[in-house]
Amino acid sequence: xxxxxxxxxxxxxxxxxxxxxxxxxxxxxxxxxxxxxxxxxxxxxxxxxxxxxxxxxxxxxxxxxxxxxxxxxxxxxxxxxxxxxxxxxxxxxxxxxxxxxxxxxxxxxxxxx
Amino acid sequence: xxxxxxxxxxxxxxxxxxxxxxxxxxxxxxxxxxxxxxxxxxxxxxxxxxxxxxxxxxxxxxxxxxxxxxxxxxxxxxxxxxxxxxxxxxxxxxxxxxxxxxxxxxxxxxxxxxxxxxxxxxxxxxx
Numbered sequence: 465x466x467x468x469x470x471x472x473x474x475x476x477x478x479x480x481x482x483x484x485x486x487x488x489x490x491x492x493x494x495x496x497x498x499x500x501x502x503x504x505x506x507x508x509x510x511x512x513x514x515x516x517x518x519x520x521x522x523x524x525x526x527x528x529x530x531x532x533x534x535x536x537x538x539x540x541x542x543x544x545x546x547x548x549x550x551x552x553x554x555x556x557x558x559x560x561x562x563x564x565x566x567x568x569x570x571x572x573x574x575x576x577x
Numbered sequence: 578x579x580x581x582x583x584x585x586x587x588x589x590x591x592x593x594x595x596x597x598x599x600x601x602x603x604x605x606x607x608x609x610x611x612x613x614x615x616x617x618x619x620x621x622x623x624x625x626x627x628x629x630x631x632x633x634x635x636x637x638x639x640x641x642x643x644x645x646x647x648x649x650x651x652x653x654x655x656x657x658x659x660x661x662x663x664x665x666x667x668x669x670x671x672x673x674x675x676x677x678x679x680x681x682x683x684x685x686x687x688x689x690x691x692x693x694x695x696x697x698x699x700x701x702x703x704x
Contacts, residue, residue: 467650471657478658479665480677481607481622485658486600486633491688495695497650505599506637506645507654512601513633514655516626519662523623530624533614536581537588538628541602542635544592549639552597561696564598568689571604575682 466497471511478515486512487568494561501557501564506549584613588628596636601629 470492474485486508493504523529552560591605603625610621610628640646669677 467653468657471654471659472661472664474654475658475661475663476665476668477681479662480669481603481681486595486598487604487685489654489658490599491692493650493654495688495691499647502640502643502645503647505597506640506643507647507651508599509595509601509633509637509640510646510648510651511654511658512599512629513637514652515658515662516601516603516629516633518659519626520623520630523626526623528620528623529627530610530616530620531627533584533610533616533620534624534627536584536614537591537606537609538631540585540588541592541595541606541628542631544589544594545596545602545632545636546639548593548596548598549636549643550596551593553643555597558696560598561692565689565692565696567594567598568685568692572682572685572689575678575685 470496474511475515478519485515487571490564491568501560502552505552505560509545580613580615584609587613592632592635595629595632596639599636599640602632603629 470489473492474488477488478485489508489511490504493499493508494501499507520529587605587609591602591609594600594605595602606625606628607621610616610624611618616624637646
């Protein structure tokens with residue numbers, strides 16, 4: 465039930481801002497579903513993959529995708545994600561939580577100014 | 578040429594953050610696509626979702642080898658999110674964008690504060 469609610473909220477913000485919803489899924493899995501950091505972040509990635517797949521297909525039908533531009537950022541990002549995931553395994557949960565909180569605060573400031 | 582290199586470099590940074598924190602990277606992809614590659618906001622948001630695909634797939638594949646992925650909850654969250662997207666689209670059309678940005682910014686600040694609060698530890702020995 466909580467998971468369904470988390471998904472609804474994530475999809476909602478995903479549609480509003482064109483993001484996959486991970487910045488909402490991760491804290492909700494940690495704070496609401498009581499996941500610890502690593503499983504929350506890993507499970508979020510899998511969910512985000514699914515959300516973006518459906519979103520991309522739906523935009524694709526409207527002819528709004530630019531596959532070349534997506535590849536320019538997406539292919540280096542896939543390599544980065546492999547490195548980032550490995551790096552995550554070497555960091556303490558507390559460090560991950562605080563760094564993620566800092567990332568969210570940074571995004572918040574950017575949205576507010 | 579420089580724009581392509583800059584976009585690729587920003588993509589790499591977004592990917593590292595994505596793998597590190599379990600997000601898709603869209604929050605960096607969208608401004609990269611609009612400001613560096615000159616896409617419109619709509620094309621950028623659409624193409625960002627396409628760029629998230631390989632990013633999330635690569636990250637989830639790595640995380641699977643570490644045994645961190647819980648597939649069934651991921652499926653439940655993902656499917657519910659697809660329903661939530663519909664609601665989001667309706668609201669997005671009803672409210673002005675700057676109001677949405679402010680609200681989302683405030684929400685993220687509150688979440689950040691709560692995560693930081695939760696991470697605080699008691700000192701290892703009582704004083």
